[in-house]
Structures are given as structure tokens and as C-alpha cells.
Amino acid sequence: MHSSEILKSYKLSITESRIQILNLFHASKGALAHADIEKLSAAMFDRVTIYRTLQTFVEKGIIHTIPTADNSVLYALCKDECKEGHHHDNHVHFICDNCSTTYCLEKVTIPQVQLPEGFVKKQADVIVSGVCKNCI
């Protein structure tokens, strides 16, 4: 599915920056940070546009954020199951300590966790770090 079709299916106006940013995600094997997009897009559009585009994509469920232990926020494409406001990224994320690439391990589903009495789970994220297959 082309970027423009994706945008259309989410009822978003099809604009140059949105297509470009979406293309970057499709071209990337890993997750992207705001700074990555800024570099990759080579200042084709404003930094603010990137912020706003990412925010819109997250709200619509096109991309999701990945928690990281440092201050950076990473974004990656959501799969089909994601709906507006309701993400189901039930896969594990892997961050390579060496090359910093972040993978969505689609095949690795998040295991069940048994929470203590009184805690209600809405979402669960699993982030594994180590060395990826390209850096061994």
C-alpha cells in the first residue's frame, strides 16, 4: 500500500511532508526518532512540521511510540490492528546497543504478566536491548 493510500484510508489530507515521512518509515528497517527524520529528510520541511506530523500519525494510529530508557522518543509503524487511540502493538521491541537500530519484532509477542491484586493492565511494552543480528 502506498503512503498516499494509507493517508487516505486514515482520512488525512495527502501532503508532501506526510508522504515523505511515511516513506521514511517504510524504507527504514527500524524505528525512527524525530532527529532521524530531520536528518533523513535533509531539511526538506520544517522541524515543526515533523513534530506535528508525528503527533498526528500517533493519534491516528499509523505509528506508535516506543519507550526508551534515555530521553529519546522512538516511533515505528503500527500494524493493521491499530485503531485510532487504541494501539495493540503486542510485539517486542529490540534496541541494538551497538548500532542503535530499533526493531519491531513482529513475531515475538508480549508474554502475559501476572499483576498484583488491584492493578489493571491496559497496555504492556517490552523493550529488549542487546546486540542485533547485523552487529554480531
Next chain:
Amino acid sequence: MHSSEILKSYKLSITESRIQILNLFHASKGALAHADIEKLSAAMFDRVTIYRTLQTFVEKGIIHTIPTADNSVLYALCKDECKEGHHHDNHVHFICDNCSTTYCLEKVTIPQVQLPEGFVKKQADVIVSGVCKNCI
């Protein structure tokens, strides 16, 4: 163990700000962000000192960072098993969507994840969000 003893055991100089910040962590039932510490300490010491103290504590393995999906970085006390540069927080973290308190669920250990061929795990974090026992 008192804060000053902890500092001593990690070979850190015992200073007012370090004791105070360590006390805050012991008094808190959840994890703390830089901003929390700034508020709780009521400007008793400089914002920069907080940055530097947190960084030192992380390096020494006194506290660890908790990944979050927004840009905030959370810190929580490490348990005994943590050594310098080598953290073993093999427990699940829970962030309440309502009150934003972050719990270290010490009793809930991180389940095994089966990684694809070529990926080597060094660390794993599990962050569950939802509603905590005080907000139900």
C-alpha cells in the same frame, strides 16, 4: 540502611543534596522524574545538581532509569543485585494512567522472551500501564 551509609558503600562523598535526593527515593512509593525531585526538594538545591546527582546514581547503580513512551525519564531505586554499570532490574514496571505513579513491581519478574536468530539479549524492560490499586 540510611542514605549516608548507602553513599558510603558506593564510595561517594556524602553531601547534603545526595542524601536528600536519596531520601526522596526512599520515601516515594514510585519512580521519580527529574521534575518531581525538583518540586519535592522545593528548590533546596540547584537544578543542575539534580541532573548531576541522578547521573552519578545511575552510573553507580544506585538508581535505574525506566523507559517511558513520552519523553520523560523516570528513575527508581535499584535493588541489591545492581552493580556498577550492570543493572539487573528484572522486575516489571507499572505506570498508572490516572495518577502517573510508577511502581516497581518487585514480585513480578520479567518473563523470558524468545528472540529471533541472531539477536542477543543483554537487558529487558517490561512496562505495563493501566490503573493502579489506588485509583480503581
Next chain:
DNA sequence: GTAACTGCAAAATATTTGCATCCTT
């Protein structure tokens, strides 16, 4: 034509660094 999107400027926040001074050991 209208609503939505973008770019620019600027404000608000957050983080890092350098250096002189003070405190711990």
C-alpha cells in the same frame, strides 16, 4: 471556498558545559 496544513518566528522547556567557590575526606 473552506478547512486543514505548513513555515517562520518566538516563546517556553529541558539539558549541558565552564568555571569559581565551597565542602568532604
Next chain:
DNA sequence: AAGGATGCAAATATTTTGCAGTTAC
């Protein structure tokens, strides 16, 4: 006394907001 820690100022970096101009539909 010496090394390390702190406070202050300032440099950087990051994120948000407002508004006027432009573009998509």
C-alpha cells in the same frame, strides 16, 4: 591540602504555540 561537589551563568537543545500564507479537497 587536594579532589570532588555545588551554584551560577550561559550556551545548547528540544518542544510548543501563534499566526499568516499556502495547499488539498
